[in-house]
Amino acid sequence: MLDIARESETTRKVPQADEIINMLKEQANTILSAVLGTTKLEAFSIGTNGNMPYYWQDPRSLQFNANTYNWIKSNLKAETTPIQLDQIFTDLYIQALSSVSYSLSTADQVKLNQAKEKATDQQGAVLRAWKDSFGSLPSGEGQPIDLVAAEIASKWAVPPTTLTAIQQSVNINTLLNNVPASGKPLVPVFSNWLDAIGSAISLQNNTTMNTAYLARALAAAQTPTDANGGLTLNDNQLVPAYKVNTPLPDIQNDLKNSSQAASLTMTVSRTTESEYRVNVEGGASFSFPVFSLLSLSVGGNAHYFESHIATTDNETTVTMNFPGVTLVSFGPAPFDMSASRNWFWMKPIKDAIDNGGKDVSGFKFSPDPQMDFSKTGPFAYLMGAVISNYPSMEITVKGSNYERIQKTFQQSVSVGISFLGIPLGIKGSESSYSNKVTTNASASTVTISLNPPEELVAGSAVDSVGWVLGVQPNYPAA
Numbered sequence: 001m002l003d004i005a006r007e008s009e010t011t012r013k014v015p016q017a018d019e020i021i022n023m024l025k026e027q028a029n030t031i032l033s034a035v036l037g038t039t040k041l042e043a044f045s046i047g048t049n050g051n052m053p054y055y056w057q058d059p060r061s062l063q064f065n066a067n068t069y070n071w072i073k074s075n076l077k078a079e080t081t082p083i084q085l086d087q088i089f090t091d092l093y094i095q096a097l098s099s100v101s102y103s104l105s106t107a108d109q110v111k112l113n114q115a116k117e118k119a120t121d122q123q124g125a126v127l128r129a130w131k132d133s134f135g136s137l138p139s140g141e142g143q144p145i146d147l148v149a150a151e152i153a154s155k156w157a158v159p160p161t162t163l164t165a166i167q168q169s170v171n172i173n174t175l176l177n178n179v180p181a182s183g184k185p186l187v188p189v190f191s192n193w194l195d196a197i198g199s200a201i202s203l204q205n206n207t208t209m210n211t212a213y214l215a216r217a218l219a220a221a222q223t224p225t226d227a228n229g230g231l232t233l234n235d236n237q238l239v240p241a242y243k244v245n246t247p248l249p250d251i252q253n254d255l256k257n258s259s260q261a262a263s264l265t266m267t268v269s270r271t272t273e274s275e276y277r278v279n280v281e282g283g284a285s286f287s288f289p290v291f292s293l294l295s296l297s298v299g300g301n302a303h304y305f306e307s308h309i310a311t312t313d314n315e316t317t318v319t320m321n322f323p324g325v326t327l328v329s330f331g332p333a334p335f336d337m338s339a340s341r342n343w344f345w346m347k348p349i350k351d352a353i354d355n356g357g358k359d360v361s362g363f364k365f366s367p368d369p370q371m372d373f374s375k376t377g378p379f380a381y382l383m384g385a386v387i388s389n390y391p392s393m394e395i396t397v398k399g400s401n402y403e404r405i406q407k408t409f410q411q412s413v414s415v416g417i418s419f420l421g422i423p424l425g426i427k428g429s430e431s432s433y434s435n436k437v438t439t440n441a442s443a444s445t446v447t448i449s450l451n452p453p454e455e456l457v458a459g460s461a462v463d464s465v466g467w468v469l470g471v472q473p474n475y476p477a478a
Helices: 017-031 066-072 089-097 106-118 120-134 144-155 163-168 186-222 248-255 304-309 347-355 402-410
Strands: 100-103 242-244 261-272 275-280 285-289 294-297 315-323 326-332 362-365 381-388 392-398 414-419 433-440 445-451 467-474
Touching: 017 261, 017 275, 017 467, 066 242, 089 186, 089 326, 089 347, 100 186, 100 347, 106 120, 106 186, 120 144, 120 186, 144 163, 144 186, 163 186, 186 347, 248 326, 294 304, 304 392, 304 402, 347 362, 392 402, 402 433, 402 445
Parallel strands: none
Antiparallel strands: 100 362, 242 326, 261 275, 261 315, 275 285, 294 414, 315 392, 326 381, 381 467, 392 445, 414 433, 433 445
């Protein structure tokens, strides 16, 4: 099984890593410029969620891979550059949507109240007829008449209809084509109530239907079920649905395309016991803490690079190749009002932000969720990530100990690697990369070629992981 990388504390504390991360991101932008269009990638810092488990569909059950879901469901950590994943976006979404309600302006509410007063007798007749037919009034938040109206408009017509359409219908029996047998006596009584409300029907419709849609979108996020679009994962969890828009075969095929590769060449010089000087080809030169750049586990020595390769006596060059650069697109499943399925419905939240404390008819916060919806806040998620295979590496060392380095690697079948604090290994195995060593005696150099195991390249296992070169964030309320 592949090891989902874990962020070390040192990675967070080394701003120089941003230089390397940005270089790889810019190469990915160039390679995929035709695909990305105007939506350019932003730099991404691999954190505790690790790199992306891209094998999103379990071939054994065709269910959504829980590893992938747990990665893409994350919100973005506020005020971080490069971008980092944080907790769970649906938690923030539920907090925001739970604070939204639909209400009328003072003037519109007066108009509707007056219409309802004139229709009091008809309203009572509707509620009595419903109770006679079904035994009890609908349950839920809101006035009973609103719950009855929402039930009729959304479930007694296929596709769902509106109160205005019912009121104006020439043939109500044709429009309401899914009336349960016990509800047929209720139809003319309900029609009389709509007629009695008169021109205020649009206000009633907006209040009734938007309140019902809010409740359904919120329920799909809070308590997902098969009926409301909940997604069953391959660990049998039922969760709010996300969708990956890139077919799995396309991801695997693109990862096999070695011509689409990002690369990085660094000259690493040891300046002090605890610090390197790193010169990146085509980029900047900067200092870098020793234990935060690159580590090799060879022959039982977990810090062989620091202790025997990148020393003050050696000249060291590291070239890394990230092949198979490919874009994976994904995101929350949008709320389908006609079917009352899925959960991601941003209009109420965006309207509530815009309406603020204005006396208007529409969605409003009550109470205010006290949330930062801007691009510096946490209310954001990823809608795409550019990944590659785990990198191959070539390290050339010039120094008097080149033969000793050659011998050490020749005696090691495989090598464990960590780059920027991120392990590139296989779970349960001390080492994973294969190595090939060549020397040039006249130049006193040794060159170590390190390659990931075949199962890491365009992997076909549900725990396959791709190195993230850049991401496309989405700030849906900003």
